[in-house]
Amino acid sequence: MFESLQKLQIDPIFALMQQYERDENPQKVNVGIGIYRDIKGKPFVFDCIKKAIGCVRNNNFEYESMGGNQQFLAHTAKLFLGEDFDSEKLSLQQACGGTHACRLFADLYLRNNILGSVKNKPKILLSTPSWGNHFGIFKDFEVVKFSHLDENKAFNFSEYLAQVQAHPNSVLLLHGGRTHNPTGENFTLSQLEILAEKCNENQVFVFVDFAYLGLGKSILEDRKYLQILYKKCVQMAFGVSFSKNASLYKQRLGALFIKTNGVNEKEILESNQQNLIRESLSNLPIYPAEVMNIVFENFYEDWVSELGLVCADIALRRKRLLGPLPARFSYLKNGQGMFGLLGLSQAQVLELREVYSIYMMADSRINFAGVREQDFDYLVHNIKKVL
Ligand SMILES: Cc1ncc(COP(=O)(O)O)c(C=O)c1O
Incomplete structure (x- = not known):
């Protein structure tokens, strides 16, 4: 009955994690999966989250509306947009993490063809490398790939402008803030202003996948990237995640917000999103929203100061690892956030994994927030060895 199906690979990040778990080398290092761990390698939960969990009143587990928890959505919209949040113009939808926010946007777009004029598959402009799952989530779009970095491994702004001009009526996917996954290389604020204008001129719909608010510099600084796009872009939406910045990974908390021209459009969009929820999950996990x-x-305030410590720690770990590495890695010092691309060949990545039990993504992305105290020297020593 299922003869036509083939066994598929599981996602490379999770496959790598399984391989790491099975490795018996006591010196093994996991800089693959994007999780913030403490310097001893222990799972990290924000204190404010622990305190909030202690305060949840577990006396009502009845269904919530399909849109999700409205209080959470209003708080989150204010968190990301500050004073720019206008409850009459922003369509709100809770989601199961950032992945699901992207998925909902993709489904909404595909089913309803938001731009209306596109007869063929809608086009999405997706710079590479990107978070691997973007290519799966948006596979039913026509995906136009272009390079996020130039030949000197610097951010490739001119290519973004060229792609937007070359593909009017498409969707442009951007990573939110200062934490591009996997390169760590981001737009400046003034570049975003220019990009927004180009998108408007070419009717390009901007979708921002914002999974690391507060993990670049601070909530207020990071969200400026979104506020510019929100104010300037005629057509824009953003998905958010609380996996990393609130350590809620497997609790699955996120949201999708879409800019509309007023209450009518907002209600239409929300009803469409709620129908997508009804047909898939039917109801959302409200517990993490309550937390x-x-x-x-x-x-x-506790959360803000804890995020500040986490940010400082990530920056320090970046510096500690990059400091003693050869000059060819110095471009990584411009990067921010948890990730960076070492620019190693597949053979070098494999050698590090098979000979030294150092696990990084196949494209040589590493997670600086996964490096433990005992890993710094070991990593530097062995990365140098495989060059
Ligand atoms: C760019 C990007 N978007 C979205 C996500 C998804 O996060 P979540 O676990 O909330 O689905 C991630 C997680 O790694 C990410 O790196």
């Missing part, structure tokens, strides 16, 4: 509401209302 986050308590953080917003009672422990917000």
